[in-house]
Amino acid sequence: MNDCPSKQELQNSLRQAHKLLSAHEASYLQSLRTLRKKLSLLQNSTARLSAKPNNATCPKLDAPANGRKLGKILLPGHEIHFLCDAGYELMGSETRQCKESLSWSGQQPVCKDINECASSPCMNGGTCTDEVNGFTCTCAKGWAGPACQSPTPTFFVTITNTSAASAGAAAASSFPPATTSPFVRPSKCTHVQGTTHCTCEPGYTISGRDNSICTDIDECELFHNGQAGRLCLHSCVNTPGGYRCTCPAGYNLTRDGRNCKDIDECANRQNNCTRDQLCINTYGGYQCVRVECNRIRNATYAKTSSTRCERNPCPIDNKACSQAPNSVSHHFMAVVSNLSAPRVMFRVSAVRVMGDTLRFSLLGGRGRRHFTVQRSDRQTGQLLLVTPIQGPTTLEVEVEMSELERKVLLGRYITKITVFVSQYEF
Ligand SMILES: [Ca+2]
Numbered sequence: 001m002n003d004c005p006s007k008q009e010l011q012n013s014l015r016q017a018h019k020l021l022s023a024h025e026a027s028y029l030q031s032l033r034t035l036r037k038k039l040s041l042l043q044n045s046t047a048r049l050s051a052k053p054n055n056a057t058c059p060k061l062d063a064p065a066n067g068r069k070l071g072k073i074l075l076p077g078h079e080i081h082f083l084c085d086a087g088y089e090l091m092g093s094e095t096r097q098c099k100e101s102l103s104w105s106g107q108q109p110v111c112k113d114i115n116e117c118a119s120s121p122c123m124n125g126g127t128c129t130d131e132v133n134g135f136t137c138t139c140a141k142g143w144a145g146p147a148c149q150s151p152t153p154t155f156f157v158t159i160t161n162t163s164a165a166s167a168g169a170a171a172a173s174s175f176p177p178a179t180t181s182p183f184v185r186p187s188k189c190t191h192v193q194g195t196t197h198c199t200c201e202p203g204y205t206i207s208g209r210d211n212s213i214c215t216d217i218d219e220c221e222l223f224h225n226g227q228a229g230r231l232c233l234h235s236c237v238n239t240p241g242g243y244r245c246t247c248p249a250g251y252n253l254t255r256d257g258r259n260c261k262d263i264d265e266c267a268n269r270q271n272n273c274t275r276d277q278l279c280i281n282t283y284g285g286y287q288c289v290r291v292e293c294n295r296i297r298n299a300t301y302a303k304t305s306s307t308r309c310e311r312n313p314c315p316i317d318n319k320a321c322s323q324a325p326n327s328v329s330h331h332f333m334a335v336v337s338n339l340s341a342p343r344v345m346f347r348v349s350a351v352r353v354m355g356d357t358l359r360f361s362l363l364g365g366r367g368r369r370h371f372t373v374q375r376s377d378r379q380t381g382q383l384l385l386v387t388p389i390q391g392p393t394t395l396e397v398e399v400e401m402s403e404l405e406r407k408v409l410l411g412r413y414i415t416k417i418t419v420f421v422s423q424y425e426f
C-alpha cells in the first residue's frame, strides 16, 4: 500500500494553499483599509469639534407677546420652552432647541387670541366654526389645511404608452385632467390647550413646514440600504401609504412579502422539456438537458442511465481502448450568482477500491479557473469552488478519478459537472 501523495498532488496542494493565503491576505488588507478610512473620518470629525469655540451659543430668543419663555441657556443641546398667557393660543414651536449649527430648531412662536373665529383664521374664503379650545375651517373649493392656507395639491398624471401604435393617442392625451395624487393626503389636526397636533395616516408623514399635508413615506428610498438589510430582496415599489416588493421572472414573492423564491418549474410541470430530456431546475429558470455519450476513438460507450455512459468491453490487448475512461457520469447543478468561496461543490467517491491508489484531478472545461479538486478522505475527492462566479453563466468542469495498482492504471472514471449560475444572488 502506498499512501504517499505524488509530486503532482503535493504541488497541487501547495498551489491551493497559496491561493487560500492570497485570498486571506486580500481580505485582511481590505479590512485594514476600511479601518484606516474610519479612523481618518473620526479624526476629521474630532478636529472639527475642537475647532469650534466652547463658548459658542445660539442667538438670544425673545418671549412672544402675551406669553413667556422658560429656559435661559443658549448652548447647543439646550431647549427653550414657550407658554402663552391665559386666553392666548401658541402658534409655532412650543419648544426650540439650540442646534450644533448654533441656530434654533422650529419657528418663533406667537401667542394668538383664543377667540379663534373672531380673528378670521380661515383664509381664502373658508368658513370658521368655533369649538371648545379650537375652531374648524370649512374651506372653499381648491383650498385645504386647518386655516385653508394651502391650495389643494394637484398633480398631473402623464399616461405613458409603450406601444408605438398608440403613441399618437398618448400625445393627444398628454394633458389629462388634474388628479389628486394618492401620495398626498390631508392631515388630521386637533387643537388642544393652545397647541395644534397634526397626525397622518400610517405610511404618511408631514413633510416640510405645512403640517396640513401628509406625504407618502417612500419606504424604498428610506430603507434603501438599511442596517437591518434591504427592505426587498430584489426590487421595491413605493405605493401610496406603503410599498411592495417585486421579484424577477422565475421567482415568486415569499409570504413575508420581501424575499423571492425560485419557482421549481421541473416539479410543477411549468417546463417544456421533452420525454428524453432531463429537467434541471435553476434559480430563476430551468434547463432541459440531454446526455449524449461521448464518441471517443478506440472505445464505444453505452448509456446506462439518463446521466451515465459506460464503456463497452474492450477487445483483448487493445491498450488504447482500455485506457479510455471506464465511465462518464454527468451531474447538473444550479447555484446562485457570486457564491462565496472557498466552498465544496461536489464530491466524487469510489464505491469500491480495487487498486492501492486513487487519484483525483481536474480536467479541462469552461470554468476550470474557478475550481480545484482536493482529496477529502482516502476514497473521496471534492470539487472546490475557489473564486466566486458572476452569473448568469453556465460552466463545465470535469473531475477525473483514476485507480492504480502498483502504478498501473486500473480504470478512469470521469464526472462532468455542469454548473448553471443564476443572474441574481438568490
Ligand atoms: Ca410609500
Ligand SMILES: [Ca+2]
Binding pocket: 250, 262, 263, 264, 265, 281, 282, 283, 284, 285, 286
Ligand atoms: Ca426555477
